[in-house]
Amino acid sequence: MKMAGIEKVAVLGGGLIGSSWATNFLWKGLKVNIYDISYKQISTAGNRVRVNLEYLVSKGILTQERMDSALAHATYTSSLEEAVTDVQFIQESVLENYEVKQSVLAEVDKYAPADAVFASSTSGLLITEISKNSKRPDRCLGAHPYNPPHLIPLVEISKGQKTSEDTVRRACDFYKSLGKEPIVLQKEALGFIANRLSMALYREAVDLVVRGVCSVEDVDKAVNFGPGLRYALMGPNLIYQLGGGLHGIEGLLKHVENSVELWWEDMATWKKWPPGWYETAREGVNREMANRSPEQGRNTEEITRWRDDGLIEILKLLKKI
Numbered sequence: 267m268k269m270a271g272i273e274k275v276a277v278l279g280g281g282l283i284g285s286s287w288a289t290n291f292l293w294k295g296l297k298v299n300i301y302d303i304s305y306k307q308i309s310t311a312g313n314r315v316r317v318n319l320e321y322l323v324s325k326g327i328l329t330q331e332r333m334d335s336a337l338a339h340a341t342y343t344s345s346l347e348e349a350v351t352d353v354q355f356i357q358e359s360v361l362e363n364y365e366v367k368q369s370v371l372a373e374v375d376k377y378a379p380a381d382a383v384f385a386s387s388t389s390g391l392l393i394t395e396i397s398k399n400s401k402r403p404d405r406c407l408g409a410h411p412y413n414p415p416h417l418i419p420l421v422e423i424s425k426g427q428k429t430s431e432d433t434v435r436r437a438c439d440f441y442k443s444l445g446k447e448p449i450v451l452q453k454e455a456l457g458f459i460a461n462r463l464s465m466a467l468y469r470e471a472v473d474l475v476v477r478g479v480c481s482v483e484d485v486d487k488a489v490n491f492g493p494g495l496r497y498a499l500m501g502p503n504l505i506y507q508l509g510g511g512l513h514g515i516e517g518l519l520k521h522v523e524n525s526v527e528l529w530w531e532d533m534a535t536w537k538k539w540p541p542g543w544y545e546t547a548r549e550g551v552n553r554e555m556a557n558r559s560p561e562q563g564r565n566t567e568e569i570t571r572w573r574d575d576g577l578i579e580i581l582k583l584l585k586k587i
């Protein structure tokens with residue numbers, strides 16, 4: 267099958283994100299080459315992709331027949347040359363490190379067709395820096411997914427100084443054809459949009475626990491049972507529009523202005539994790555997991571499955587699956 271002119275994709279890096287991207291591309295009927303430097307990771311990726319596809323079958327999203335065909339369309343390789351030589355699109359998901367991504371891109375330059383798009387899953391590195399030594403920086407862009415990419419629609423597209431508009435258009439068309447929601451950043455920004463927002467929230471979450479205002483578990487409850495429910499349906503601006511009633515967002519912002527300015531004065535400004543935070547977070551999360559019901563899952567694997575069940579219900583509601 268072809269999606270927006272793309273028939274074959276290379277996924278570079280078969281870790282958590284690479285396996286999930288591979289699942290997504292295979293599920294939509296594309297041929298996929300999955301490359302990793304580690305044989306162990308190649309084998310893990312094969313298992314992950316199979317489990318992900320079987321899960322989609324179990325949820326009635328994919329037929330058994332289409333799953334069999336998807337599995338037959340996957341090629342696993344430890345040769346980067348083999349992975350990229352005949353593809354139209356490359357989704358790089360190797361380690362989050364400039365040197366590693368630059369060295370992988372140097373190999374891509376050698377072996378990939380000149381017009382294949384190079385899309386990096388980087389969580390927040392700059393594409394200008396990743397592609398600074400590339401012979402083809404015009405075909406490089408950042409395409410940051412949210413975990414798990416095969417279920418979450420957002421893809422943040424970031425352009426480097428030399429990324430061509432044609433590359434951006436082709437990448438957006440491709441992701442849209444898969445049912446994704448690409449957003450193009452108007453200028454480069456470390457951490458892009460969603461991770462900056464997530465980490466702004468998380469910095470405050472850390473601070474509230476460190477100050478002794480609440481536990482790790484209660485921070486999670488506050489997000490989960492409050493704003494998180496609305497965030498699944500709309501973003502903060504639209505939320506405040508509704509919060510302002512007849513006066514809309516402007517009315518709400520004026521109404522809370524004095525109060526919010528006092529909070530902002532008092533809010534977290536950490537530039538590094540506070541001392542001891544790793545231990546506090548680990549112990550808090552362990553306690554939170556132990557307090558969950560068996561139906562909600564009590565370990566990472568069970569909770570991941572519970573999360574994916576919930577994501578699928580939300581995606582159905584949003585008509586995104």
Ligand SMILES: NC(=O)c1ccc[n+]([C@@H]2O[C@H](COP(=O)([O-])OP(=O)(O)OC[C@H]3O[C@@H](n4cnc5c(N)ncnc54)[C@H](O)[C@@H]3O)[C@@H](O)[C@H]2O)c1
Pocket residue numbers: 278279280281282283284301302303304307358359360361362363366370387388389390410411412413
């Ligand atoms: N984990 C997340 O939630 C998340 C979300 C969005 C984006 N990302 C980004 O996706 C990328 C991959 O993250 P991940 O969580 O899958 O990491 P991961 O550690 O699970 O996987 C990375 C993979 O890259 C492989 N690798 C390392 N060096 C390589 C090389 N030179 N050539 C080929 N493969 C190599 C490793 O063997 C490993 O399989 C990173 O850039 C990360 O920032 C991660």
